Amino acid sequence: MTTWLIVLLTLSLAVNTALAVFLFRLRRTPPPPVSTVPALGPSARELAELHEQLAAARQETGAVEEMLRGRELELARLRALHKEAQDAHGHEAESAGREEIAAAQRQVRALQDVVRQVTGERDAARAEAEKARQRLNEAEARTDAPFGPDEVSPAIPRRIPLGRDTTSDSSVDGADLGPVVVRAASVRGDRSRDEGEHRRDAFLLRFAEELPSPTLLSVVAAGTPHGRWTQSAADRACRNLAAQVARYAEPLGHQLFRPTDSDDDLTALLRTAMQGVAHSMRLLTRGEGQGGESDDTALGVAPTALLSRLGDTRQRDHVVFGVGDGALMLLRDGAWRHVFTPGTTAAEQGLRLPSAAPRIRCARVTTQPGDLLALCSAPMAELLLRPEAGEWFAGRWAGRQPYLTTFLSEVNVPARVAGGDRTVVCLWDFGDAREARAAAS
Known part of the structure; x- marks a missing residue:
């Protein structure tokens, strides 16, 4: 029992x-x-x-x-x-x-x-x-944050953009191309969000397969605020520039990545391509100006583009060109350097397509393994040049490949800049594909 x-x-x-x-x-x-x-x-x-x-x-x-x-x-x-x-x-x-x-x-x-x-x-x-x-x-x-806390994150817009030319609040893209890793993002500025306006900037990443050597084309186009069709014009400028590079692929292939004493021929080719872009932009407002002409005041765009040679190499060649106030920044040894801007004076930085197509400027840039190039609109370049902000971005981007969502969030960090929208294309040069895989892991 x-x-x-x-x-x-x-x-x-x-x-x-x-x-x-x-x-x-x-x-x-x-x-x-x-x-x-x-x-x-x-x-x-x-x-x-x-x-x-x-x-x-x-x-x-x-x-x-x-x-x-x-x-x-x-x-x-x-x-x-x-x-x-x-x-x-x-x-x-x-x-x-x-x-x-x-x-x-x-x-x-x-x-x-x-x-x-x-x-x-x-x-x-x-x-x-x-x-x-x-x-x-x-x-x-945490008391060392350079911008301070924000009660409501600006990454979540509180107004829908208004206007006939409206587009999404933010955009992101990227690719891992072996030894070259690229990330791109464009976000609406605080001023535009407060006023209910839409984002004016655009960017493009494209593999220029028509060129004889593997080449990546990166474009940042910043539209003028308050222009009626500046976002459409910026988007068209990016896409048509890719078409113009394909159109002049054969002569560009002989001029882009070869030793030369003068870049006059290369500049002339890029000027012709940019004039084709300007003509395409004018089709947006054909008949809206005086005498049935295009209304250039409704289109103002400052494009900056970068052609980068791909493949495993210990010294990578790039060609940067554009019009206006865009910038190319270089992150090396933890410090940002201003490498190129199409306009060297205040008057040149105020130039815009389509009228300023003949005023194009270009330069050659060489990177080493471990370098990071940032093709920026003016507000983003201003942010990178601030001491505390530049250190913050350098700490997050040096030698690593962020996820697309992480990269978009970092570009959209809560910090006000005078110019509005922020657009940037970042290109990491790892020298060869094995180093890129090691950095990713």
């Missing part, structure tokens, strides 16, 4: 334990992932969420510890009953209920396994609570 009582108690204890573990797992919900919004410094909402995560983790730890103590007490009581039954009946009880006792012992071992599992879950809950506490301490201790 005592043996059957022990067996029933054991089975009841095992069922209760399994049910308690099942309910505990059902109640548990994983803590929300740490936000990766690149705001520089925690917001009040983020701190509150971290406090809630820490409190929830501590509560879970307490619940697991209480349940573990209860299971240990029940296990000790069961062992005591088993020992009393063996002492009272001796060999007679053992011979009469050997199979029942063996089953009870198996149940005890199963209960021990459950206790060990619950102990592991308790330790995991403690570890999660400790991680939450560390994240909270780090967030509260």
Whole structure:
């Protein structure tokens, strides 16, 4: 009789334990992932969420510890009953209920396994609570952010863009081309968001397959604010420039990446290509100007383009050209350098297509493994040249390949610039494909 009582108690204890573990797992919900919004410094909402995560983790730890103590007490009581039954009946009880006792012992071992599992879950809950506490301490201790926290992230627009020429608030693209990695992003500026205007900039990444050597074409086109068709004109300038490069691929192939004492022939070719771009832009407003001509005031765009030679090489050649106030920046040894801008004076930086197509300027640039080139619109170049902001971007982009969403968030970091929209194409030169794969890992 005592043996059957022990067996029933054991089975009841095992069922209760399994049910308690099942309910505990059902109640548990994983803590929300740490936000990766690149705001520089925690917001009040983020701190509150971290406090809630820490409190929830501590509560879970307490619940697991209480349940573990209860299971240990029940296990000790069961062992005591088993020992009393063996002492009272001796060999007679053992011979009469050997199979029942063996089953009870198996149940005890199963209960021990459950206790060990619950102990592991308790330790995991403690570890999660400790991680939450560390994240909270780090967030509260961050006082070195160069821009300060922002209560509402500017990455989430609060107005839909207005206007007939409207486009998306943000855009991102990129590719891993062996030793060359490229990321591109364009975001609407704070001023345009506040005023409900749309983004005016555009960019393009294209493999110029018509050229004899593998070449990447990167274009950034910044539209003038308040122009009626500047976004469409910027987008058309990017796409038509790719078409013009393909059209003049044969003569460009002889001029682009070869030693030469003079770039007059190359400049003349690029000027002809840019004039073709200007003609394509004017088709947008044909008949809207005086006398049925195009209205150039509604189209103003400052394009800057980069032709980059691909393939494994220890010294990579590039040709940069454009009109207006765009810029090409170089990140080397942790410091940004201003390499090229189409306009050297204030008057030249104010030039825009389509009227300024003959005023194109170009230059040759060479990069080494580990260098980063950033083809920027003027507001983005201004941000990179600020000491604290430049260090912030350099720390995130030097020698690494960000995911597209991460790159877009970093370009959209909360920092006001005077010019509005930010557009940038970043090109990482790793020398050969093996170094690029090592950096990615």
